[in-house]
Amino acid sequence: MKIVVVGKGGREHALVRALAESPGEPELFCYPGSDAILQMARPVAADGLESLVEWMEVHEIDLCVAGEESYLVKGEGLANLCEKAGIPCWGPHLQSAQLEASKESAKAFLERQGIPTGKASACGTLEEARAAIGGQYPTVLKFDGLAAGKGVAVCLNQEEGEAFLDEVFTQNRFGPGRVLVEEFLTGPEVSIFAAIVDERYLIFTPARDYKRIGEGDAGANTGGMGAVASRQLIPAELLATIEKDVVAPTVAGLRKEGLPYRGFLYFGLMLTPQGPKVIEYNCRFGDPECQAVMPLVKGDLASFCLAGAKGELKPELISFDEGWSVCVVLASAGYPESSRNGDVIHGLDDPGAFRVYHAGTHRSPAGEWVTNGGRVLAAVAGGATRAEAVAAAHAAADQISFDGSQRRRDIGIMHFED
Template sequence: MKILVVGKGGREHALLTAFNESPTETELYSFPGSDAIAEIATRVDVDGLEELIKWMLTNKIDLCVAGEESYLVTGEGLANLCEKEGIPCWGPHFQSAQLEASKEFAKEFMLRHDIPTGAATGCANIEEARAAINGVYPTVLKFDGLAAGKGVAVCPDEATAEEFLNEVLVERRFGEGRLLVEECLVGPEVSVFAAVVDDKYLIFTPARDYKRALDGDRGPNTGGMGAVASRQLVSQELLGQIEQQIVKPTVDGLVKDGLPYRGFIYFGLMITEAGPKIIEYNCRFGDPECQAVMPIVGGDLAQFCFDGAKGALNSDLLSFGEGWSVCLVRASAGYPETSRSGDVITGFDAVKGARVYHAGTRKNDKGEWETNGGRVLAVVAGGADRASAVEAAYVQLEKVTFPGMQSRTDIGTFNF
C-alpha cells in the first residue's frame, strides 16, 4: 500500500512510524516531510497542493493522510482535491475543516447541536471585544482562524487582555480575522480523539497536553511542551458521558449539516463542575498528544485509515494498550517567542526503551542533527502506571541535549 502523509512535524513522524510498523506492507511518502521523516518515508518535492495531486496520480498513491491542519483549508482543500481525482484521503473536506479553521464556526456548530460549551461572542474589532469582555475577568480570547496553537489567551486582568487584543486586532499578528471572547471554564483539561467515518466513530486513548512553557502550568502558551496518554486518564463513567454528550452529538451534527468527514477529530475538553464541556475542535490528531498516543495503539493503523478513507470503520483492526505513555518535548532557545536554529543535538544513540520523534530538526553539512524550529523533538516512554512512565521518559530525555534547550520537569506529575 502506497501512503503519503502531508506534514513535516512530530505528529507526522509519529503517524508515519505507526504506518511503518503496521502489518500491512507499506511504501511511505511525505510532503513536505523532514530529514528525520526521510529515514522512513520518501520526501516528495513539488510546489503546492495541485502539483502534489498530480504527483499522487502519477505515482498511484493508495492513501493520502492529512497531518497538518493548514492543508485541509488551503485553496479548495486537500481532501476535496483528492476526492476529485479519486484518491482516498484520511482527512475531512474543506467545509468540515472549518470546525478548526474558524472558532466562530465551531462555536455556532456546538450551540446548534446542543453540545456543552462555554458562552462566547464574536468580535470584528477591538471596541466590540472590549464591550464583550465588559470588565469580567478571567476571560478567554481566541483568534478566529488558524494560529499554530498560539491564538488563544487566558487573560486574568485588563492589562493582559489589552495586550492580546492589540496583537490580534491591531497589529494583526495572525493575519486578518475576527476574535472570540469566551467564558473562562475551570477544571482539568482532557484531549479525546476519535476516528470518524461518516456517521460512525471510534474513540482512541484519551490524553492530556501541557500548553504552558514553564513548570506548574506557568509562562506563555506554546504548541505543547508534553503530553500523557492512558485509558486510565479518565474513568469509564466520565468517558461514557463525554461520548454521549459531546462525541456522538458532534458526529450526528456533521451528518445533519451535510459536512463530509472521514479522518481524525480532536475534542479539547474542560471537565467542569457542571460536567465536560468542549473548548475546541481540531480536524486532525493533536500535537504532541499524537506522539503520546501512537505508541500504545496496536493493530494495523495503515489498513484502518485506508478502509476509513474508503468509507468503512473497521474497529477490530486496532487495539489500545492499558498502560501509560508520556511524551516530553525539548524546545529550542527563545521558544515560544522566538526559536534558535543550528544548535547541534547529541545523545540519540544513547536512548533505550523509548521513542524519539523529530519536530524541528535537520541534518547539517557534517551529517549532525541540529535544531531547526521551536519545538525540536519529543522523547516518549511508557509504563504500567503513570509514575513509572514519567520516570522512564525523563531518564531517556536527559540523554538528548543541545545548547539552549528547554523542557518542563513536571509533565505527568500533577493535575489528574
C-alpha cells in the same frame, strides 16, 4: 500499499512511524516532510496542493493521510482535491475542516447541536472585543482562524487581555481575523480523539497536554510542552458521558448538516463542575498528544486508515495498550516568543527503549542533528503505570541536550493526585 503523509512536524513523524510499523509494510511518502521523516518515507516532488495530487495520481498512491491542518483548508482543500482525483484521503473536506479553521464556526455548530460549551461573543474590532470583555477577568480570547496552536490566550487580568488584543488587531500577528471572547471555564482539561467514518466512530486513547512554557503551568502559552495518554486517564463512566453528550452529537450533527467527515477529530474538553464542555475542535490529531497516543496503538493502522478513507470503519484492525505513555517536549532557546536554530543536539545516537519524535530539527551538512524550530523534539516512553511512564520519559529526556534547551519536569506529574 502506497501512502503519502502530508505535514512536517512531530505529529507527522509519529504518524509516519506508526504507519511504518503496520504489518503490511506500506511504502511511505511525505510532503513536505522533514529530515527525520525522510529516514522512513520518500519525498514527494510537488510545489503545492494541485501538483501534490497530480503526483499522487501518476504514482498510483493508495492513501493520503492529512497530518497538518493547514492543507485541509488551503485552496479547494486537500481532501476535496483527492476526492476529485479518486484518491482515498484520511482527513475531512474543506467545509468540514471549518470546525478548526474558524473558531466562530465551531462555536455556532456547537450551539446549533446543543453540545455543552462555554458562552462566547465574536468580535471584529478592538473596541468590540473590549466591550465584550466588559472588564471581567479572567477571560479567554481566541483568534478565529488557524494560528499554529498559538491563537488562544487565557487572560487572568486586563494587562494580559490587552496584550493579546494588541497582537491580533494592531500587530496582525495571525493575519486578518476576528476574535472570540469566551467564558472562562474551570476544571482539568482532557483531549479526546475519534476516528470518524461518516456516521460511525471509534474513540482512541484519551490524553492531556501541558500548554504553558513553565513548570506549574507558569508563563506563556505554547503549542504544547508535553502530554500524557492512557485509557486509565479518566474513569470509564466519564468517558461514557463524553461520548453521549459530546462525541455522538458531534458526529450526528456533521451528518445532519451535510458535512462529510472521514478522519481524526480532536475534542478539547474542560471537565467543569457542571460536566464536560468543549473548548475546541481540531480536525486532526493533537500535537504533542499524537506523540503520546501513537505508541499505545497496536495492530494495522495503515489498513485501518485506508478502510476509513474508503468509507468503512474497521475497529478490529487496531487495539489499544492499557498502559501509560508520557511525552516530554524539548524546546529551543527563546521559545515561544522566538526560536534559535543551529544548536547541535546530543544524545540521539542510542534512544534505547524510548522513542524520539522530531518536530523542529535539521540534519547539518556534517551529519549532525541541529535545532530548527521552537519545539525541537519529544522524548516518549511508556509503562504499565503512570509512575513508570513518567520516570522513563523524563530519564529519556535527560539523555538529550542542546544549548538553550527548555523543558518541563512536571509533565505527567502535575494535574494528578498521587
